[in-house]
Amino acid sequence: MSGSTGGQHVPGARLSRSPKPGRIAAYLGLAVLGALIGFAGSLVQGAWFPGGLVLALLATAGLFYGSLRATGTQLGALAPAVGWLLAIVLLSIGRPEGDGLFSAGIGPLVFMLGGMALAVMCATMSRPPHPGGGPGRLGK
Template identity: 55%
Template sequence: MSTGGLGGRSAYPRADGARIAVYAVLVLLGLLTGVAGALVQGGWFPLGLLLALAAAAGLFWGGATLCRTKAGAAAPAAGWAVAAIPMAMISRAEGDFLYGAGISSYVFLLGGLLVAVACTTIALPAPPVSLDKNR
């Protein structure tokens, strides 16, 4: 019997190796989103800030719904934090920091962390179970 979805397959990876690979890809995407968001948020204020936060929220929630676990949201959030937070401390040769001195950098950091916490703590429905396993 089919459990729905694509050809009877579930939408999330069941094998441990596949799940670890998905988490690794989500961490990498989180790193890239954090770096891109850090550069875009100050350059195109205020639309860049909204774009950076929307991209982070979409990635965190997408990871949670793909894996159907809280770790699916925590993996890209960890990658995002590893990229975005240390970039706030990097200074350039001119003595300036990579982030601007305005409020947008604080909104980006705190907003991204709040979105990560929200997406990680929202309760997700349990993964679908095959009808064969219920017997």
Template identity: 55%
Template structure:
């Protein structure tokens, strides 16, 4: 059953979108700087943000919100500017970060929700 919309819940999801965007932008800069360690660190950061968002909210929506923020930031950074500058180069690391980060975000957003109720007095199957 879906939980009701409350201002604090909406604010938490918006905060997770912003945190996901920051993680995506930071990962885009670090993945090429310290290859291959930076790539691994960037992917772990994306996984941590998405999984942490799902755990913080107790729903899959938190992981989805963080993953959506990550995806928006990364997509905005892939487009080239009129000056010809862009963040991602045409290398294997960039493609692994883009595709691997999307796969990590989808996995964390769909699997990371806890299977047990958060309250000790809650029962399964209500």
């Protein structure tokens, strides 16, 4: 078993292994999906207030939590959160002419802060249990 010595778990052993290409591709795909959800949420939350705001936040929460469950790691929730955050920041900056995608008001602020809070909540959740793992402590 890699990462263990004589049946004992070595802390940080997972960090020293090189990541698998499939996992890297999955995280990059989740980041792109996060950017798409951020872009779509930016449009929807301003178009149909307050229903669009609720829909955008539900889609954001579904993406972050679904990514956490699909990958089984906190990085799985952080990858789409990074893409989401980059998209909404770039869309909120606007252009020198004054054009911006976000409307004025409380909706965009609730979307940004609510999405960031959802990302933090999903990234700090405990990892789902591994299938077949029995109750009790490791090594017992």
